[in-house]
Structures are given as C-alpha cells and as structure tokens.
Amino acid sequence: MPSFDSEQLNILIYRVAAGSSDALDEIFTQCGKRMFALARGIVTSKEDAEDVVSESFVKLARFASSFRGGNGYGFLMRLVRNTALDLLRRNKRRAVEDIDAFFSLADERYSPEKREEALLLESAVKRLPPADKKIIYFRYYLDLTVREIAKETGMSKSAAERAIARAENALKKLLATGQTQGD
Numbered sequence: 011m012p013s014f015d016s017e018q019l020n021i022l023i024y025r026v027a028a029g030s031s032d033a034l035d036e037i038f039t040q041c042g043k044r045m046f047a048l049a050r051g052i053v054t055s056k057e058d059a060e061d062v063v064s065e066s067f068v069k070l071a072r073f074a075s076s077f078r079g080g081n082g083y084g085f086l087m088r089l090v091r092n093t094a095l096d097l098l099r100r101n102k103r104r105a106v107e108d109i110d111a112f113f114s115l116a117d118e119r120y121s122p123e124k125r126e127e128a129l130l131l132e133s134a135v136k137r138l139p140p141a142d143k144k145i146i147y148f149r150y151y152l153d154l155t156v157r158e159i160a161k162e163t164g165m166s167k168s169a170a171e172r173a174i175a176r177a178e179n180a181l182k183k184l185l186a187t188g189q190t191q192g193d
C-alpha cells in the first residue's frame with residue numbers, strides 16, 4: 011500500500027540509525043499521514059494520535075539500529091501500532107481499532123488519475139465485510155506477512171492464506187463490478 015519507494019524508506023531508516031535527523035524529517039514527509047491515520051484509528055483522539063506519532067519517531071530514532079532490512083514500511087507501521095497500544099495500556103483503555111479510519115489512501119500529492127484510483131480502492135475496501143477488511147488491513151496496510159497475520163488472528167498459516175485470498179477476491183469483485191459507492 012505504500013505510495014513511495016520502499017527501498018528509499020529502508021535507506022532512510024538506516025540513515026536514522028546512523029543519527030540523521032534529516033532522514034526523520036523525510037520519513038515524516040513520506041509516511042506521516044499514514045502513521046497518523048493508523049494511530050488515530052487505534053487511540054481515536056486526535057491529540058493522542060499526535061502523541062503516538064511523536065513518540066513513534068522517538069522510538070524510531072532509538073531503535074532504528076534494530077532494523078535488519080526488508081520491509082521498512084511494515085517496521086514503521088508496527089512501531090506506530092505498538093506505540094498506540096502501549097498508550098492505551100498506560101491509560102488503562104481498551105483498543106478499538108476502527109479499520110475504516112486506516113484506509114485513507116488518496117494523497118493530495120497524487121496525480122488526479124492516481125487520486126481517483128485511490129478513492130475507488132478506498133471505497134471498495136469500506137464495502138468489504140469486517141473480517142475481510144481486517145485481513146486487507148493487516149496484509150496491505152500494516153504489510154504483515156502471512157505468518158504474522160496468522161499469529162495476529164490466531165489462525166493457522168494455511169487458514170490465513172485462505173483468508174487473504176478470500177479478501178483479495180472479494181475486493182477484486184467489488185472493483186470489477188463497480189460496486190464501490192453506496193450501491
């Protein structure tokens with residue numbers, strides 16, 4: 011789901027590990043809105059979400075050296091998610107993840123065509139059943155692996171693979187039939 015060069019994000023994380031504050035600024039420019047959307051969907055309040063994003067950058071600066079390559083976007087999104095859950099635990103609040111809040115895909119930096127495609131995809135995702143929506147969220151928003159999705163949902167790996175295929179097929183069907191609005 012990232013709308014940027016994932017290899018570039020990996021390089022930025024390595025630069026953060028080396029102490030570059032400019033790299034933190036670049037990560038914020040590229041991923042700040044998605045980080046905020048993820049945090050807001052978990053903690054619900056705008057102020058708490060802002061705190062989560064800020065604390066996530068502090069943690070990123072502190073733990074960037076633990077990044078071993080691969081999926082920098084997933085590393086970053088898990089850091090935000092865990093930070094939001096930590097905030098809820100500290101405040102003795104229960105996490106209620108509003109999946110719909112995460113799927114803000116259109117970005118004003120997109121071309122009009124790409125923005126329209128993103129809005130169609132966002133609308134289609136919102137029409138999915140909750141279970142499929144959650145699988146799409148785990149797979150494409152948090153960029154979790156099949157094994158991580160299985161662990162997160164308590165499914166076997168093969169059941170997680172089937173759930174991903176089912177959710178993807180449901181999404182493809184909605185997009186193919188044009189059922190993306192409130193039909």
